Amino acid sequence: MIQDITSENKVPRVAVIGGGVAGATAAVHLGELGVEVFLLERGAGLVNGPPICHLHAGGNLYREISESQCLQLLRQSIETVRLYPHTLNKRPTIIATPFDDPQEPGSLLPRLELVKQTYQQLVDEDSANQVLGDPGIYYRLYSREALEKLKDAVQPEVPESVDDWVIPFARHADLERLKFPVIVVQEYGWSVFRLAATAALTLSRLPRCHLLTQSTLVDSVFQDNRWQLRYLDSNGQLSDLEVDYMINACGYETGKIDDLTNHRCERMVEFKAAYVTRWRHSDDIWPEVIFHGQRGTPQGMAQLTPYADGVFQLHGMTTEITLFDGGLVRTKSDSSQPRLPAELQAKLDDGWEEQAIQVRTERAIAHVGQFIPDYCDAEVFGKPLFGAQQIPGHDATLRAADVSFSRHHYARMEIVKGSSALEAARKIVARWQLGDETDIDKGSIEQQHPVCTSLQAGEVEQFAIELAGSRNYPAGLAKIVGR
Numbered sequence: 001m002i003q004d005i006t007s008e009n010k011v012p013r014v015a016v017i018g019g020g021v022a023g024a025t026a027a028v029h030l031g032e033l034g035v036e037v038f039l040l041e042r043g044a045g046l047v048n049g050p051p052i053c054h055l056h057a058g059g060n061l062y063r064e065i066s067e068s069q070c071l072q073l074l075r076q077s078i079e080t081v082r083l084y085p086h087t088l089n090k091r092p093t094i095i096a097t098p099f100d101d102p103q104e105p106g107s108l109l110p111r112l113e114l115v116k117q118t119y120q121q122l123v124d125e126d127s128a129n130q131v132l133g134d135p136g137i138y139y140r141l142y143s144r145e146a147l148e149k150l151k152d153a154v155q156p157e158v159p160e161s162v163d164d165w166v167i168p169f170a171r172h173a174d175l176e177r178l179k180f181p182v183i184v185v186q187e188y189g190w191s192v193f194r195l196a197a198t199a200a201l202t203l204s205r206l207p208r209c210h211l212l213t214q215s216t217l218v219d220s221v222f223q224d225n226r227w228q229l230r231y232l233d234s235n236g237q238l239s240d241l242e243v244d245y246m247i248n249a250c251g252y253e254t255g256k257i258d259d260l261t262n263h264r265c266e267r268m269v270e271f272k273a274a275y276v277t278r279w280r281h282s283d284d285i286w287p288e289v290i291f292h293g294q295r296g297t298p299q300g301m302a303q304l305t306p307y308a309d310g311v312f313q314l315h316g317m318t319t320e321i322t323l324f325d326g327g328l329v330r331t332k333s334d335s336s337q338p339r340l341p342a343e344l345q346a347k348l349d350d351g352w353e354e355q356a357i358q359v360r361t362e363r364a365i366a367h368v369g370q371f372i373p374d375y376c377d378a379e380v381f382g383k384p385l386f387g388a389q390q391i392p393g394h395d396a397t398l399r400a401a402d403v404s405f406s407r408h409h410y411a412r413m414e415i416v417k418g419s420s421a422l423e424a425a426r427k428i429v430a431r432w433q434l435g436d437e438t439d440i441d442k443g444s445i446e447q448q449h450p451v452c453t454s455l456q457a458g459e460v461e462q463f464a465i466e467l468a469g470s471r472n473y474p475a476g477l478a479k480i481v482g483r
Contacts, residue, residue: 011036011208012434013243015229017217017257019046022413023249024199025083025421026428031206032449033435038241039203040215040231045467046203047196049251050387051274053305053313054288055080055088055190056417057132058115060095061290061301063103064397067111071118076402077419078122081131081188082445083452084198086460089189090133090482091306092165093288097179098371100299101292105179112139112185128444133186141181142166148175159285160483168284172372189288189305190418192385193478197463202452215239220246220261222408245432249413252388255337263406267414268396269338271327271347273386274305275314275361276474279378282310285481291371296323302367304375309476311381316367321360328396340388347386357383382474391416403427 012035016023019041027039056062057077059070081088097105120135132138140162150163150170159165162184169182203209214234221228229241248257252269286306293299300317307313315322329338340348361380369376392404392414402424404412409432413424422445429435446453457480464478 012245012432013038014245014247014434015040015227015241015243016247016249018248018250018253018413019043019211019213020049020249020251021047021052021195021418022251022415022421022424023247024196024203026247026249026413026425027209027211028083028199028202028206028449028452029422029425029429030434031203031209032451033429034208035434036208036210037206038210038212038243040217041211041213042216044213045196045470046199046211047192048471050272050389051313051315051385052190052192052195052418053274053303053315054093054187055419057187057419058112058119058185060093060108060112060115060185060187061303062397063108063292064295067114070111070115073417073419074115074118075122076417076423078119078129078131079422079445080419082128083422083449084195085131085453086455086457086480087191087194087198088131088482089191089307089480091159091189091285091287092133092162092184093187093290094166094169095183095185095290095292096173096371097182097292098177098299099179101179101294103292105181105183108183112183126444128446132188137162137186139183139185141183144175144180147173147182155284158483165285165287168282168286169289171284172282172374173289174371174373177371184287187288189307189482191464191478191480193464193468193473194460194480195418196467197460197478198452198455200467201455201460201463202449205451217257217260222261222410225409227409245409245411245434247411247413247428252390253337254390254412254414255331255335258336258412261408261410263336263408263410263412265336265392265404265406265412266331267336267338267393268328268330268391269340269388270329270391270396271324271340271344271386271388272322273324273360273384274322275364275380275384276382276477277312277314277361277365277378278310278381278474279312279375280310281374281377286312289372291368293317302371304368304372306481307476308479308481309474311474311476312378313385313477314361314364314368316364318367321364321367330394344388348388352383352386360384383472385473389416390414405431
């Protein structure tokens with residue numbers, strides 16, 4: 001039941017500005033509750049922002065963040081998987097520490113044990129939370145000797161055991177360059193295209209959800225306890241919209257809406273890119289592989305993320321690959337919107353020049369190739385996955401964040417990782433009392449979202465493949481992989 005918020009017993013009307021993972025998830029959640037939602041997205045489709053490749057369940061890829069953030073990301077990721085069950089690529093992640101890294105692999109073990117115990121507790125509380133595999137084998141350690149034994153093993157057509165997944169790494173990685181043990185953790189992949197497909201299919205089936213693509217908010221006035229909005233629609237015409245609440249879900253451009261609505265807030269924005277490659281000389285079914293390193297140095301983390309059809313997404317956390325000189329910017333006194341350097345803003349507005357794609361992707365291949373020498377045979381396979389992410393406040397290491405509220409029925413979804421979006425949406429519902437879900441733990445996620453969770457894997461995958469093609473990315477990025 002929807003709570004009446006006016007004397008005329010009208011259903012609440014909410015405008016969500018921005019159709020990235022935050023805005024799309026807010027629209028899905030509110031729409032499932034029966035709220036009247038108007039989702040304004042400037043682009044032609046949903047969830048088309050910074051590169052997404054995994055959940056970050058437990059924060060295992062970030063050695064610098066606090067344990068509390070790790071546990072928050074774990075819980076949020078589990079909830080997100082339950083909401084979007086067909087978006088996962090279920091394969092483990094290998095975390096390796098090179099000899100030239102100042103930290104030791106063992107320094108991660110206390111955190112991993114804490115995450116494992118917390119995951120077990122969540123599963124004990126609700127068996128539906130077991131979405132990241134068996135908590136009992138949440139992580140496993142491999143010595144040099146154990147990996148050497150796997151070098152000559154034959155990987156089965158469908159990997160099942162942890163050993164099965166580790167075989168390609170044991171065969172191709174340069175073990176001489178690594179410290180031991182190597183850690184294998186149940187950190188799963190996340191498909192940005194299947195996420196976009198799930199959100200779009202769900203919204204199309206919710207009668208009170210109105211998806212307004214190619215629509216840009218140009219003016220807003222809060223008057224008589226309601227928002228009077230004006231936007232430029234897909235036909236280039238000015239249209240008016242009156243709503244009770246506004247959610248700013250504009251990602252890295254959140255500050256622009258803050259300025260437009262006179263809701264000052266400080267934040268950072270960071271531009272990042274991941275690179276799409278194809279490795280035709282490997283028939284193995286790979287896990288994800290992380291080689292830890294000091295962020296922003298030439299020895300920054302190297303990341304190999306596998307997809308279907310021999311397609312791999314690469315990160316290299318150096319300013320020559322994934323990070324960019326001047327790519328982390330902060331708000332200034334005259335605006336809530338941090339300003340990126342002109343050359344990075346041009347990439348967001350107009351795309352990449354072919355030479356820049358070639359150069360940076362080749363650097364990414366070489367960065368991974370220093371640890372997996374055979375990967376130097378990989379080739380550039382299209383444009384990067386790129387975008388900018390917001391980081392609220394002043395801490396550049398913040399990874400677990402969700403929502404902030406201001407006056408005039410105004411909220412900002414300030415997520416850094418996509419798995420935080422559902423919690424942000426639930427907090428909005430509770431704060432504004434938009435339904436009978438004032439207790440955000442009331443009812444299971446599946447009960448709250450019957451439309452979204454009833455989608456079939458096949459229809460999600462097919463739509464995702466179509467989306468990838470329409471955005472000029474290979475279909476392999478959208479296909480289901482893993483066990």
